[in-house]
Amino acid sequence: MTLQEKFEKLKEIIKELDSVAVAFSGGVDSTFLLKTAQDVLGENVVAVTARSSTYPEREFKEAQQFAESIGVRHIVIISEELEIEGFSKNPTNRCYYCKHELFSKIQEVAKGEQVKIVLDGSNFDDLGDYRPGMRAAKELKVVSPLKEAGLTKENIRVLSKDMGLPTWNKPSFACLSSRFPYGQEITPEKLKMVELAEQFLLDKGFRQIRVRHHGDMARIEVEKQEREKFFDLELLDEVGHKLKEFGFSYVTIDASGYRTGSMNEVLSEAEKQ
Incomplete structure (x- = not known):
């Protein structure tokens, strides 16, 4: 499948969802996903960013600035992972606890905004690493359209550059x-x-x-x-x-x-x- 075919598939997936809340960190993947969702669904998109002690201030400010620059509805929530029972002990499935908490809170926001589906920015490359957070996404029926469309990190960078997104060459970030x-x-x-x-x-x-x-x-x-x-x-x-x-x-x-x-x-x- 060519890059353009993957991109078209992504837009088709998003279009069928009608209205979405995007888990938006301001990173390469979620920025690309948010802008594409806005291009496809217009006002039926809301960006949700979680603030916590595991999320640097510089990342939050960049996310805030981008959301403002494209005029998307942007809701900021508090998701303090250290308050989740068991998280601070840092077990091997730590990311499961974090993502379950995060996606549950974003689903609450989506319900309040009368939005049907929560999206996250997992991409096709994430299938090759240990990602316990993806189990939480699956359990809570969070949709990962970048992964479904077969888009890799490099694909997303190329498309982001074509779209003029400031994150196309942003370094990868993890909490x-x-x-x-x-x-x-x-x-x-x-x-x-x-x-x-x-x-x-x-x-x-x-x-x-x-x-x-x-x-x-x-x-x-x-x-x-x-x-x-x-x-x-x-x-x-x-x-x-x-x-x-x-x-x-x-x-x-x-x-x-x-x-x-x-x-x-x-x-x-x-x-x-």
Whole structure:
């Protein structure tokens, strides 16, 4: 199937839904989905963004600005994952709890707005990683039209560029809870350490970064082509000093660089069930 055929299939899927609430984070996928849904359904679309301690302020502001720029109805809700029983203990199915809470709240918004269906931005590539949140989506009958249309992340970037969307080359983002090894307790203080560290590195010009929180140690992942920046000893000293200011005792650079779902690499198949 060609890219254009996938795009047409996506629009057909959305058109049949009549009215939708889009789980909108401001990332590459949900931005593309929201704009496409608006183009197809017009005023029968509402964007819903959840604020929480796992969602950086910079991401929220970007989502808010985009929703305002296209004139879509935008509703902001509070979804504090740390209040969900069991979530802060960081079990391997942590994302299930988070997404179940999120989609349940978005469904409440949809009902109040007289909107029929909730959409999320899962894409075809997500089928290749451990994604317990997709089970929550399935249970709550959330529709994932990008996945249904067979659109990959790269497809979505190409189409987003064609549409003039500012997110076409935006780095991938996952909630800050994904920075912690399974079984390590997640707290507001630890989340703030990660957010400050990642914002500092972004301000230093790094594009795609993760600061993984291993107790008192920070493990920094950057894109493979950006690893050489750390040969600048002044920068290396500054990064080490700053992250210690944020609360880490030790700061390390991951030699393998950034990769999606690196915390899942240690899971056995049984743990992924």
